[in-house]
Amino acid sequence: MSTIYILWLRQIKRYLRSRTRIIGALGQPLLFMVAFGFGFGAIFARAGAGNYMNFLIPGIIGQSILFTAISSGIDLIWDRQFGFLKETLAAPVSRFEIFFGRTLGGATVATLQGMIVLGLSFIVGFRPFSVLEMLISVPAMFLISLLFTALGTAIATKMEDFHGFQLIMNFLVMPLFFLSGALFPMDSMPKTLKTIATFNPLSYGVDLIRGLLANTSHFGYSLDLLVLGALTTFLLILGSFLFSRIEV
Amino acid sequence: MEQNMIEVKNLVRKFDDFIAVDNISFTVPKGQIFAFLGPNGAGKSTTIKMLTTMLRPTSGTILINGYDPMHNQDDARRSFGIVFQDPSLDDELTAFENMELHSVLYKIPRNIRKKRIEDLMKLVELWDKKDHLVKTFSGGMKRRLEIARGLLHHPKIIFLDEPTLGLDPQTRNLMWDYLKKMNQDEEITVFFTTHYMEEAAKIADEIAIIDHGKIITSGTVKELTEETKTNTLEEAFLSLTGSAIREESANIADQNRARHQMWSKK
Ligand SMILES: Nc1ncnc2c1ncn2[C@@H]1O[C@H](COP(=O)(O)OP(=O)(O)OP(=O)(O)O)[C@@H](O)[C@H]1O
Ligand SMILES: [Mg+2]
Numbered sequence: 348m349s350t351i352y353i354l355w356l357r358q359i360k361r362y363l364r365s366r367t368r369i370i371g372a373l374g375q376p377l378l379f380m381v382a383f384g385f386g387f388g389a390i391f392a393r394a395g396a397g398n399y400m401n402f403l404i405p406g407i408i409g410q411s412i413l414f415t416a417i418s419s420g421i422d423l424i425w426d427r428q429f430g431f432l433k434e435t436l437a438a439p440v441s442r443f444e445i446f447f448g449r450t451l452g453g454a455t456v457a458t459l460q461g462m463i464v465l466g467l468s469f470i471v472g473f474r475p476f477s478v479l480e481m482l483i484s485v486p487a488m489f490l491i492s493l494l495f496t497a498l499g500t501a502i503a504t505k506m507e508d509f510h511g512f513q514l515i516m517n518f519l520v521m522p523l524f525f526l527s528g529a530l531f532p533m534d535s536m537p538k539t540l541k542t543i544a545t546f547n548p549l550s551y552g553v554d555l556i557r558g559l560l561a562n563t564s565h566f567g568y569s570l571d572l573l574v575l576g577a578l579t580t581f582l583l584i585l586g587s588f589l590f591s592r593i594e595v
Numbered sequence: 596m597e598q599n600m601i602e603v604k605n606l607v608r609k610f611d612d613f614i615a616v617d618n619i620s621f622t623v624p625k626g627q628i629f630a631f632l633g634p635n636g637a638g639k640s641t642t643i644k645m646l647t648t649m650l651r652p653t654s655g656t657i658l659i660n661g662y663d664p665m666h667n668q669d670d671a672r673r674s675f676g677i678v679f680q681d682p683s684l685d686d687e688l689t690a691f692e693n694m695e696l697h698s699v700l701y702k703i704p705r706n707i708r709k710k711r712i713e714d715l716m717k718l719v720e721l722w723d724k725k726d727h728l729v730k731t732f733s734g735g736m737k738r739r740l741e742i743a744r745g746l747l748h749h750p751k752i753i754f755l756d757e758p759t760l761g762l763d764p765q766t767r768n769l770m771w772d773y774l775k776k777m778n779q780d781e782e783i784t785v786f787f788t789t790h791y792m793e794e795a796a797k798i799a800d801e802i803a804i805i806d807h808g809k810i811i812t813s814g815t816v817k818e819l820t821e822e823t824k825t826n827t828l829e830e831a832f833l834s835l836t837g838s839a840i841r842e843e844s845a846n847i848a849d850q851n852r853a854r855h856q857m858w859s860k861k
Binding site: 349350352353357360361364365429430431432433434435436437438439440594595 | 669673701
C-alpha cells in the first residue's frame, strides 16, 4: 500500500511542480471550446439540436483526459531513459505495485486536468443541469483517466524512446478524438463513422460524462459503465503484465 | 565461518548471438571490497545487472547474501543497495524526497526513517541541501546522494557501477572515504566496477580483471603482480590482456555520461 501511495504522490508532486505542463495542456481544450463551440454553435442551434456548447464541453473534457492520460506513457519512457525506473525496479516491491502506483498517479493527474477544463468551460457559457451530477462526473472522469493511463503505460513499456511514442500520439490519439462522439452527436453521424465511433472507447467515456453534465446520452449509463469498466480492467492486467517484463 | 556475500558460478549472458558475459565464476566474502576492473564493453554492467535482479542470466547460478536473485527476488533485493552507472534519481523531487521515497520502497520504519536519512545525508555532506530539487545538483552531488540512498536501508552489500566516472579527484576521494567508513562501521561488502587501475589498486581488497566477458584473473594487487612478475597493477594488466586499458574509449564514455547528465537536466 505504502509503495502505491508514494509512487502516486510522486506523480502528483511532479505535476504540480510543472506549471508549464499544466498551462500547456489547457491551451488546446480552450482552443477547441472557442473554435468549435462558437464556430458550430449557431448551426447546431439552427438545426434544432439544442445548445452546442453544453454538448461539446463533455467532449472537450474527454479529449483533455485522453491526451493527458496517454501521455503519462511519456513519463514511463522518461523514467526509463533518465534512470529513475531502475530505482523502483531494484526495490523489494512487487512489479504490480509499481505499475499500479504510477498508473493511479497518472490517472489522478488526468482527472485534475479534466476538472480544470470543466472549470474553464464556465467562462465560455457552459452550465451543468445538476450540481449533484456534476460532482458525480468527477469519479466518472477518473474511470476514463484510468483506462487511458493504463493504455498509455502499456504502450510505453514497449517503447525505447520518445520518437515512437510521438507516432502513437499522432496515429492513435488524434483518431480516437476525432472519430468519437466527442465533437458530433452519434445519432446524426453517417453509418461508417458511427460504426467506428461505436468501437472507440472514448465515445463511451464522453457519453458517460455527457449524461452527467448535459443530461443527454447515446448509449445509456449501464452500457457506458460496462464497456469502460471491462476495458479498464483488461488494460490494467495487460499493462501490469507488460510492465513486469521490462528489463533495463 | 567466513560467509560469502556473493557467489557466482558459470554465469553467462547473451544478447542474441553476442556473449556479453562469458562463463564467469567468483565469490566475495563478507566485508570485502571487491573490484571488477575492465575496459568499456567488458561486461561489467551486465554482470551487475544480473546480480541485482535487473537482467535475467542466460545460464549459471548466483547467490546474493544466500538468496538466488531469480527465485527469491525480494530477499535478494533487500540485501543490497545499488548505485547504477547512470543516475537514477528523480530530478523533479528534492534530495530529501528522493531519500524518503527510497525509505518507503524499502519499508524502513517511520520512526527511524528521518534519523537515518539525516545521518547519511550528513555523511555525504548534503544535509544543508536537503530541500533543493535534485535537478539543481552537480554530477558529483548527485552521485553522493545516490550513495547515501543506496546505504539507507542497511544493505549487506553495496554495488557501485563505475561510481567515480566523470568525478574530479577530490570528490572521488571523499566518496571513497564515506564508503570505507561504512565498510568498517557497518561491515558492508562493497562490489564496484571501474576502468581506473589506480583506483582498483588503491581501494580494493581483491580485484577481478574482466575483458570480453571473461574474468582473466583475480586476486590482490600483490598476487596479480607476482603472478605476472611485474611491479604495478598497470603492468600486470598489460601483460594479462596484452593491451593497455582502452583509455581512449573510456574518454568517450566519460563524454557520453556528461552529455547524458546535461540532457537529464532538460
Ligand atoms: N541490452 C543490450 N543489448 C545488446 N547488447 C548489449 C546490451 N547491453 C550490453 N550489451 C553489450 O554487452 C557488452 C558488455 O556491456 P556492458 O555494459 O556490460 O559493458 P561494461 O563493462 O559495463 O562497459 P562500460 O565500461 O562501457 O560501462 C557490450 O559489448 C554491449 O554492447
Ligand atoms: Mg558499464
